Amino acid sequence: MLPDPVQLLPLLDLPFSDGYVRSIIYVSLYVSVIAVxxxxxxxxxxxxxxxxxxxxxxxxxKSVINTGMGFPSVVVGLLVLFAVxxxxxxxxxxxxxxxxxxxxxxxxxxxxxxxxISLAAITGVDENVRDAARALGGTRxxxxxVVIKEARYGIATAVLAGFGRAISEVGSVLIVGGNIxxxxxxxxxxxxTTAIQLEARQGxxxxxxxxxxxxxxxxxxxxxxxxxxxxxxAVNR
Numbered sequence: 001m002l003p004d005p006v007q008l009l010p011l012l013d014l015p016f017s018d019g020y021v022r023s024i025i026y027v028s029l030y031v032s033v034i035a036v037x038x039x040x041x042x043x044x045x046x047x048x049x050x051x052x053x054x055x056x057x058x059x060x061x062k063s064v065i066n067t068g069m070g071f072p073s074v075v076v077g078l079l080v081l082f083a084v085x086x087x088x089x090x091x092x093x094x095x096x097x098x099x100x101x102x103x104x105x106x107x108x109x110x111x112x113x114x115x116x117i118s119l120a121a122i123t124g125v126d127e128n129v130r131d132a133a134r135a136l137g138g139t140r141x142x143x144x145x146v147v148i149k150e151a152r153y154g155i156a157t158a159v160l161a162g163f164g165r166a167i168s169e170v171g172s173v174l175i176v177g178g179n180i181x182x183x184x185x186x187x188x189x190x191x192x193t194t195a196i197q198l199e200a201r202q203g204x205x206x207x208x209x210x211x212x213x214x215x216x217x218x219x220x221x222x223x224x225x226x227x228x229x230x231x232x233x234a235v236n237r
Contacts, residue, residue, distance in 0.1 A: 021207075023187040024195045025214060031099055031173070031191065032166040035106035036114075040159050042107075043114035047155075051122035052144055062119070068112030077172030080105045084176065097178035099189060105172040110162035117161055121154020122147060160222050167218055170194055192218075 050058065082088050084095040084104070095101045125147045133143040148155070170193035177189035179198060187195070192215045199208035 020181075020185050020187070021210065021214070023181075024190055024192055024211065027099065027187045027189065028167060028191040028193075028215075031102045031106060032163060035103045035166050036110050036159065036163045038103070039107050039110040039114050039162055043111050043158070043162075044118055044155060047115050047118035047122055047158075048144065048148065050119055051147075052140075062116075065112050065116050065119070069116055071109075071112070072171075073109055073169055074171040074175065076108050077105055077175030080108065080172065080176050097176070097180060097189060099177070101176040102173045102189060102191075105176045106166040106169060109169060109172060110166045113165060114158045114162040117158030118151075118155045121151040121158065124154065125150045160225060164219060164222050167222075168193060168215070170197060 050061065080101060081096070084090045084093070084101045086096075093100075095104070129146060129150055130143055133146045138146065170191075173189075173191055174194045174197070177191070177194070179190050179194040180188045181190050182188055190198075192211050196208050196211045196215070199205075199211065
């Protein structure tokens, strides 16, 4: 007879009973979701503004945004750490080694891909769509809304790409968050990625594999949403 999986958990020495894994998942999702939500509120208006207006230095701004997509995360972590340290401009807020500092770091990392992919989606809409909206007597706002509707799949992809980068980040959140747990073992600033790194270094490969499986599951879920949106868009067309 096969053994009961519940009876095997103590043999694997997995810390499910004290909420360790659950708290890590919560911190990861809390930090990433808030950071991406704030980044979306900032990035999409910027992409819309750049997609519908011409101004001096536009190409330079686009270059900066594209460069930001590949900016080293550890450098972002160092910059945010300096900003929230006692000597930094945000030192008075006591944000060092907190989830709020991690949100700032992930906001900085998620903003370039969300902005760049959203801008590419908006500018990639066929010019005939804009001409048709104008021919029907649409105002600039009407034209913009039509274009945004056509680019909605690309914008959704941009948001999900930003979430993917945020949830899988390790370098910057380790620097600004400190990978901290309380005396009860509950995570305060430990995320899935930083926990995997720590557990693997300590030789707790079983726990690291479980956390890795959870992280992969979240990433696969994000990818499934993207594919589903793409299939829906193709059917609608």
